[in-house]
Amino acid sequence: AQSVTQLDSHVSVSEGTPVLLRCNYSSSYSPSLFWYVQHPNKGLQLLLKYTSAATLVKGINGFEAEFKKSETSFHLTKPSAHMSDAAEYFCVVSVPGGSQGNLIFGKGTKLSVKP
Amino acid sequence: EAQVTQNPRYLITVTGKKLTVTCSQNMNHEYMSWYRQDPGLGLRQIYYSMNVEVTDKGDVPEGYKVSRKEKRNFPLILESPSPNQTSLYFCASSQRAGANVLTFGAGSRLTVL
Numbered sequence: 001a002q003s004v005t006q007l008d009s010h011v012s013v014s015e016g017t018p019v020l021l022r023c024n025y026s027s028s029y030s031p032s033l034f035w036y037v038q039h040p041n042k043g044l045q046l047l048l049k050y051t052s053a054a055t056l057v058k059g060i061n062g063f064e065a066e067f068k069k070s071e072t073s074f075h076l077t078k079p080s081a082h083m084s085d086a087a088e089y090f091c092v093v094s095v096p097g098g099s100q101g102n103l104i105f106g107k108g109t110k111l112s113v114k115p
Numbered sequence: 116e117a118q119v120t121q122n123p124r125y126l127i128t129v130t131g132k133k134l135t136v137t138c139s140q141n142m143n144h145e146y147m148s149w150y151r152q153d154p155g156l157g158l159r160q161i162y163y164s165m166n167v168e169v170t171d172k173g174d175v176p177e178g179y180k181v182s183r184k185e186k187r188n189f190p191l192i193l194e195s196p197s198p199n200q201t202s203l204y205f206c207a208s209s210q211r212a213g214a215n216v217l218t219f220g221a222g223s224r225l226t227v228l
Contacts, residue, residue: 009155034216043119043205043219044158090157103217105150107157 002027004093006106014114019063019078021109023091026072032094033074035065038108039087047089050074061085086113117142121206121220128196129228136191136223138206146212147189148173149181151202152222158205164189165212196227 007022025031032051036044048059055067061084065076074091091106119140128134140147148163150173160173164183178200180192189208193200204223209215 036217041222043221044207044217045219046216049216103148103160103212105158105160107155 002029002031002093002104004091004104004106006089006091006109008109009107010110010112012112012114013081015083016080019076019081019085019111021076021089021091021111023074023076023106024072025074025091025093027093033065033067034092034094035059035063035074035076036090036092037087038090044090047076081111081113083113083115086111117218119206119208119218119220121204121223123223124221125224127226127228130197131195134193134196134225136193136204136206136225138189138191138220139187140189140206140208140218141187142208142210142218143186144208144210144218145186146210146215147183147206147208148217149179149189149191150205150207151175152205153202161191161204163212193225196225198227201225201227 003026005024034049035047037047038044047063048057050057050067058064063078065074088108088110090108093104122137145166149161150158152158159175161179162181164170167186170181206220207217209217
């Protein structure tokens with residue numbers, strides 16, 4: 001069965017330090033993978049997506065993620081956190097024929113950024 | 116502007132009083148979906164629609180109904196709301212199901228007393 005696991009429910013970093021949000025997936029197929037961000041009181045917005053092209057994917061606002069098939073991971077990183085990065089982040093996997101209209105959401109990681 | 120519009124954004128109602136949350140998209144998308152978001156549970160899919168007149172259950176469909184009579188609209192109906200349906204609801208659409216990017220509405224916060 002397909003699944004996605006975000007390994008941390010809450011991550012706290014200081015402004016200017018690196019960000020790492022971890023995501024592991026389980027899939028019998030070659031998946032497409034996404035990261036979405038949700039700022040307080042807003043809907044979700046796409047950060048980046050992987051669809052079997054380059055394994056290192058660059059997104060908006062300086063975020064990037066690397067697809068590692070051997071580790072079944074798609075971790076999200078940013079070299080230097082900014083206060084505006086404080087939000088909740090969702091890892092999403094899309095597989096053909098999945099029961100959820102093909103999309104499976106992780107439970108989310110809340111990122112806090114300290115001044 | 117390409118967008119998904121949900122209404123109402125906020126609603127407080129009482130148990131048993133039927134309500135409808137509307138969702139409309141202006142991008143000619145085939146795929147539309149409803150999610151509820153609860154603390155610690157992330158987003159859970161309620162219903163989705165692959166195209167007009169085609170709807171299917173997601174993970175948590177109990178207590179909800181949907182219809183897709185036109186491509187742009189996908190209303191969520193709570194026939195007899197209960198307090199456990201207090202939640203934040205999101206409508207989303209994409210060109211088609213699968214690897215397409217979802218565009219989300221701003222959310223509808225529903226409280227059932």
